[in-house]
Amino acid sequence: MKRxxxxxxLLKVRIRASFDSFSGANRGGKVxxxxxxxxxxxxxxxxxxxxxMMFAGYFGQLAGPLHEAGLDWLYFTLFGMTSFFIMFICxxxxxxxxxxxxxxxxxxxxxxxxxxxxxxxxMTMLLITNFLFDLMVGIPALIKWDHAAALSGAGxxxxxxxxxxxxxxxxxxxxxxxxxxxxxxxxxxxKSLITVLVSVVFLGVYFLFVTRANxxxxxxxxxxxxxxxxLGKNMPLYWFGNAVAGPNLPQLVLxxxxxLVPFVLVYVVLSQTFISVATxxxxxxxxxxxxxEMHETPVEKALLRRETKRLLASPVYLLNAGLxxxxxxxxxxxxxxxxxxxxxxLASMGLDGNVTALYAVFATCLIAAMVLFTAPSVSxxxxxxxxxxxxxxxSRQILAAKLRLHRRATLPAAAVLALVxxxxxxxxxxxxxxxxxxxxxxxxxxxxxGLIAGLRHANLEWxxxxxxxxxxxAVLLAMLYAALLxxxxxxxxxxxxxxxNAGAFLYVYTLALLLGTYFAERWIMSSGAALFEELG
Amino acid sequence: xLKIEGLTKLYGSHAAVDDLTLRIxxxxxxxxxxxxxxxxxxTIKCCCGILRFEKGEIEIDGVSVKKDPLACKxxxxxxxxxxxxxxxxxxxAYLNFIADIFGxxxxxxxxxxxxxxxxxxxxxxxxxxxxxxxxxxxxxLAIVAAFLHQPKxxxxxxxxxGLDPIAAHTLKELMQEHCAGGGAIFFSxxxxxxxxxxxxxxAIIKEGRLIASGTMAEVRGNSSLEDxxxxxxxxxx
Numbered sequence: 001m002k003r004x005x006x007x008x009x010l011l012k013v014r015i016r017a018s019f020d021s022f023s024g025a026n027r028g029g030k031v032x033x034x035x036x037x038x039x040x041x042x043x044x045x046x047x048x049x050x051x052x053m054m055f056a057g058y059f060g061q062l063a064g065p066l067h068e069a070g071l072d073w074l075y076f077t078l079f080g081m082t083s084f085f086i087m088f089i090c091x092x093x094x095x096x097x098x099x100x101x102x103x104x105x106x107x108x109x110x111x112x113x114x115x116x117x118x119x120x121x122x123m124t125m126l127l128i129t130n131f132l133f134d135l136m137v138g139i140p141a142l143i144k145w146d147h148a149a150a151l152s153g154a155g156x157x158x159x160x161x162x163x164x165x166x167x168x169x170x171x172x173x174x175x176x177x178x179x180x181x182x183x184x185x186x187x188x189x190x191k192s193l194i195t196v197l198v199s200v201v202f203l204g205v206y207f208l209f210v211t212r213a214n215x216x217x218x219x220x221x222x223x224x225x226x227x228x229x230x231l232g233k234n235m236p237l238y239w240f241g242n243a244v245a246g247p248n249l250p251q252l253v254l255x256x257x258x259x260l261v262p263f264v265l266v267y268v269v270l271s272q273t274f275i276s277v278a279t280x281x282x283x284x285x286x287x288x289x290x291x292x293e294m295h296e297t298p299v300e301k302a303l304l305r306r307e308t309k310r311l312l313a314s315p316v317y318l319l320n321a322g323l324x325x326x327x328x329x330x331x332x333x334x335x336x337x338x339x340x341x342x343x344x345x346l347a348s349m350g351l352d353g354n355v356t357a358l359y360a361v362f363a364t365c366l367i368a369a370m371v372l373f374t375a376p377s378v379s380x381x382x383x384x385x386x387x388x389x390x391x392x393x394x395s396r397q398i399l400a401a402k403l404r405l406h407r408r409a410t411l412p413a414a415a416v417l418a419l420v421x422x423x424x425x426x427x428x429x430x431x432x433x434x435x436x437x438x439x440x441x442x443x444x445x446x447x448x449x450g451l452i453a454g455l456r457h458a459n460l461e462w463x464x465x466x467x468x469x470x471x472x473x474a475v476l477l478a479m480l481y482a483a484l485l486x487x488x489x490x491x492x493x494x495x496x497x498x499x500x501n502a503g504a505f506l507y508v509y510t511l512a513l514l515l516g517t518y519f520a521e522r523w524i525m526s527s528g529a530a531l532f533e534e535l536g
Numbered sequence: 537x538l539k540i541e542g543l544t545k546l547y548g549s550h551a552a553v554d555d556l557t558l559r560i561x562x563x564x565x566x567x568x569x570x571x572x573x574x575x576x577x578x579t580i581k582c583c584c585g586i587l588r589f590e591k592g593e594i595e596i597d598g599v600s601v602k603k604d605p606l607a608c609k610x611x612x613x614x615x616x617x618x619x620x621x622x623x624x625x626x627x628x629a630y631l632n633f634i635a636d637i638f639g640x641x642x643x644x645x646x647x648x649x650x651x652x653x654x655x656x657x658x659x660x661x662x663x664x665x666x667x668x669x670x671x672x673x674x675x676x677l678a679i680v681a682a683f684l685h686q687p688k689x690x691x692x693x694x695x696x697x698g699l700d701p702i703a704a705h706t707l708k709e710l711m712q713e714h715c716a717g718g719g720a721i722f723f724s725x726x727x728x729x730x731x732x733x734x735x736x737x738x739a740i741i742k743e744g745r746l747i748a749s750g751t752m753a754e755v756r757g758n759s760s761l762e763d764x765x766x767x768x769x770x771x772x773x
Contacts, residue, residue, distance in 0.1 A: 289628060289662035291650065294635075294642045302636035306622070313624030313665075383620040389586045391637045392609040536586060 006113055010121035015128075048136060055082070056140035063148035073241030074228045075145060076159070080166060080240045083137040087130045087170035089206055093199070094129065095171065096178035098122045099270070115274045123171065123267065130167035138163045155247040162240065165256050168263035175266045195315040200326070299393070303401035304408075310380060311373065311405065317380070317469050324370030328413035331367055332420040339424045346425065354502035355493075357431040360421040361506060362490050364439040368414045369482035371443075373406040374450035375475045378458045378532065379468035385460055385536040395529035399451060403524075406447035414439040431503055434510040441513035442485060448520035449485075450478035455524070455531045485513070537562045537689050537720035538583060543592035545578050545744075552578040554744040555592070560722050560737070562688070563715050567735035568724040569765060575744040576724040577617060580693050583722070584614040597688055610638070613682035617693040617724075619674040623667040627658065627677050630666060631684060638685035645684065652680040655706050671698040679707060683714075690714065692723035696730060708734055732761040740768055 059079070066075045099122055108118050142159060145151060151159065181198060209216075219227075236258045243252035297305065311317055335342060346356055381388070388398050418436040421427065427435055457474040459467070469475065489509050492498055498505050538560040545553040553575040560566045570576050581587040583594055585605040594601040596608040622630055628649070635645040653659040656676040666674065675698045682690055690711075696704050711721050711734065725731050731738055732752065738761070739749035747768050748755050756764055 287663040288660055289664075291646070294632065294646050294649075296639070296642050296645075297632075297636040299637055299639075302633055306625075306633055309629065310622070310624045383618075384622055386581075386586055386614070386616050386620070387622070390584045390609065390614040391634070392606045393637060394606065533588070 006117045007120055007124075010108075010113070010117060011124055014121055014125040048132075052136050052140050055137050056144055058082075059141045059144040060147075063144045067145075067149040069225070071225075071228050072149065072245035073238060075141075075241065076162075076244040077237050077241030079137065079141040080162065081237070082141075083134050083163075083166055084170050084173075085209070086137055087133045087167060088174055089202055090133050091126060091130055091170065092174045092177055092181075092202070095126055095174040096181050098126060099175060100178060109275065116271055119267075119271055119274045126171055126174075127167050130170050131164075134163055134167050134170075151244070152247060154249075155244050158244045158247045158252045161252065162243065162255060162259070165259040169259040172262035172266045175270070193312075196318055199315065199319055299397065300401065300404075303393070303397060304404050307377065307401050307405040314465060314469075316466050317376065320469050321372040321376065321475075322409065324367055324372075325409055325413045327367045327370060328364070328410070328417045331364075332413075332417045335417075335420050335424045343425065352502075353426060353428045354431060354506070355499060356425050357421075357427045357435050358493055358502045358506050358509075360418070360425055360427065361435055361438045361509070362486050362493075364414055364417050364421065365442040365486045366483075367417070368410055368439060368443050369446055369479070369486060371406065371410045371446070372450055372475055372478050372482075373409065374402050374447045375454045375478035376465075376468045376472055377402040377405075377451070378454040378535070379460060379462065379472055379474060380465060381535075382460050382462060382465075389536050395532040396525050399455075399524055399528060399532060402451055402454075403447050403521075406450070407443055410443045410447070411440055414443050428503070431506060434506045438506065438510040438513060441510055441517060444517040445513050445520060446478075446482040446485065448517055448524060449481040450474075451524055452520060452528060453477040453481065455528045458531075458535055460535060485516075537564075537597055538566075538691075538722055539593075539595040540579070540583065541593045541595075543579065543582060543589055543594060545575075545582055545587065545589040551744050553582070553589070553741075556741070556744070556746050558739055558746070558749060560689075560720050562718050562720050564720050564736045565711055565715050565734055566720070566722045567731035567738040568722060568741065569726075569728065569731060569738060569761075570724075570741035571769065574741045576741060577693055578744075579741070580614075580691055580722070580724060583691055584612065585609055586614075611687055612689040612691060613685065613687040615675075615678045615682050615690070615692040615695050617697065619671075619678040621666045621669075621674050621677060623665065626663055626665050627653075627669070627673075628662040630677060631662070631681055634681045634684055640685050648684050648686075649680065652683050655710070656680060656703055672700060672703065675699055676703055679710075683710065688719050690719065690721045690723075692721065694725060695723055696725065696727060728760075728762045728765060732756070740765060742769065 059075075062075055062078065066072065099119075109115065138159075142151075181194075184194065236255065239248075239251040239255045239258075242248050243255050311322070351359065415436055418439045422432045422435050453474040457472065457477065459472060459474075462468050489505075489512075493502065493505060538558070540556055540558040543553050543556040544551060556575075556579060558566075568576050568579070578587065582589045583596070583601065585601050585608060597611050599607045599611075601608045622633075625633065631649050631653075632645070635649075640648070649662075650659070653662060656679065658673065658676050658680060661669070661673060666677065669677065675695070679695070682692075695707060699707065708730075711723075715721055715736075735752055737749070737751050738755050740747050740755070748764070752761070755761070759767075
């Protein structure tokens with residue numbers, strides 16, 4: 001049997017590892033693995049389909065007007081820019097991790113594996129990923145153009161050539177930016193803060209793009225001549241579009257050069273420096289200890305500080321469990337800024353003050369449901385659980401600190417959004433107390449339910465914290481419980497008699513949340529504490 | 537100081553520790569020897585209140601671990617075989633956390649941290665995150681943390697693994713100092729030479745059962761501890 005080349009072996013390993021890390025298919029038995037793989041494949045097809053449909057809608061609105069205005073080239077330029085944007089946003093962190101932070105670089109370099117093969121396998125994996133994103137944009141763009149205008153055979157060939165070349169350019173730019181991010185974040189002391197900030201910026205750009213896509217499309221259609229004049233001055237962008245729309249062979253060749261040469265340069269530089277890049281010690285800058293005055297801290301505060309430090313040190317934990325806190329504040333700002341829009345939208349729906357108050361509570365609770373600090377917190381103790389278990393601490397004290405972190409971080413945000421709702425939406429004075437109290441009670445109950453899920457499905461044997469923060473059953477259940485706490489009463493509120501008494505319904509909902517919190521806390525402090533004692 | 541009476545710990549139907557009885561007096565360094573999987577770590581974890589046990593009784597300074605685990609934990613310190621520490625804290629933050637839990641005053645913690653960290657050449661690295669520590673540095677940090685609240689009893693699981701020769705020597709001196717001051721130490725080890733030189737008493741465990749215990753002279757007789765250990769292990773086969 002012919003031995004596969006090292007490159008192919010490494011590529012196969014990369015594909016397998018990448019697939020397993022997303023699907024979680026590397027855990028569990030054989031049957032479980034098959035199920036997980038199938039479920040993951042179905043989920044991916046669904047997500048891919050949703051995004052492709054979104055891009056179809058986007059290009060569907062552009063194709064007709066741009067063709068009628070004789071700006072065919074602009075359509076293809078916009079395709080190229082969109083595809084590049086999506087590939088770049090989605091792959092820049094993967095590029096950084098794969099090329100600059102890979103944990104198996106030293107292991108591979110210790111084996112008889114040429115460094116070039118390691119680099120080539122990593123870059124090929126990234127190119128495959130980029131190409132999939134490229135297709136997600138390119139195929140809808142091509143189909144929608146085909147509906148509006150015909151593309152010649154040469155134009156079609158040029159389109160496919162450029163579609164194939166785009167991932168190379170995106171990877172070259174992502175490699176450069178990934179290198180810069182790695183350079184700064186790895187040497188920085190507050191590495192996780194930088195990672196979180198950059199992630200939030202990227203997420204913000206992505207959400208801005210998605211939420212304002214319609215506005216941009218309208219502007220593209222109405223201001224197409226001005227945009228064409230601006231982009232037309234930028235030769236590579238014009239060449240890109242006209243290479244397909246023309247079709248124009250010299251411009252196609254020039255565009256291919258513009259797309260491919262940066263990649264070749266990056267590849268050459270990286271292949272020359274890969275060993276030093278891969279083996280460079282990127283530990284944070286060493287900080288020398290200087291003795292300072294020390295202070296005593298009460299046990300409860302020390303435990304809360306421990307939970308806070310754990311949270312702030314982990315970008316994965318902070319981003320996945322805490323994004324809801326940011327959204328609560330963002331919701332309040334949005335309401336204050338776009339108050340008129342929201343008020344007129346509510347007026348057009350014919351909602352009275354009582355129903356508005358009820359829906360404002362549901363909306364606030366739904367956002368607060370995204371906060372999941374408690375659910376993975378027990379599992380996150382991991383192998384260090386011996387520390388708290390060997391110290392003179394009760395399980396109740398430890399669990400109370402986990403609840404306190406969730407509540408201290410989320411309560412002010414939920415209260416602020418509720419108060420802003422009360423101020424901006426003209427809620428009747430009698431409903432302001434439950435309007436503020438209900439989201440706070442929701443935060444209490446959802447944090448307790450998250451902790452219950454965390455205790456019942458604790459997993460201390462993780463290798464990477466992503467396993468418990470993103471893929472853990474406790475987190476999934478906590479999300480489900482919290483969502484049910486909003487969806488069930490929302491559905492109930494559709495019943496006419498309850499909707500007619502929305503004010504009273506809101507009071508009952510608040511009371512139910514408070515009662516639920518009481519029972520959940522009782523469980524945590526008795527059975528939950530006993531469960532915690534059994535761990536480790 | 538530490539009284540283990542008929543300790544039995546089951547994992548399912550398998551007895552990891554079977555009817556174990558030991559007594560450690562104040563001022564004693566007590567070595568605990570056995571092959572891998574003999575039940576040393578399980579015994580130690582039961583003594584520290586980390587693991588619950590089915591039968592028997594453990595008392596620390598006259599207080600039952602079962603009845604008042606918190607009071608017991610206040611008088612002891614535990615150093616595990618693999619010091620998995622909080623990666624999200626710096627060394628100094630970890631020591632302060634431990635000091636807060638034991639209610640060590642600001643003045644006392646300042647002087648003790650300075651003293652013990654200096655002894656183990658760890659002071660300069662205290663501001664570093666634990667994630668940047670080597671195995672040996674983590675071990676040193678766990679040792680400093682253990683001595684920080686001046687416990688009466690220190691329980692250690694393989695404390696010399698990962699330590700450089702100087703740190704190992706310092707630890708031996710500290711152990712002797714601690715016991716000279718009326719404290720007690722119960723530790724497991726695979727390094728029989730260390731046990732032989734350091735311990736006042738020794739216990740040998742095999743498959744969860746105690747097969748020999750007593751003063752070093754009683755257990756060793758005229759042979760070396762290594763010979764006795766190998767002989768006892770062989771006899772049981």
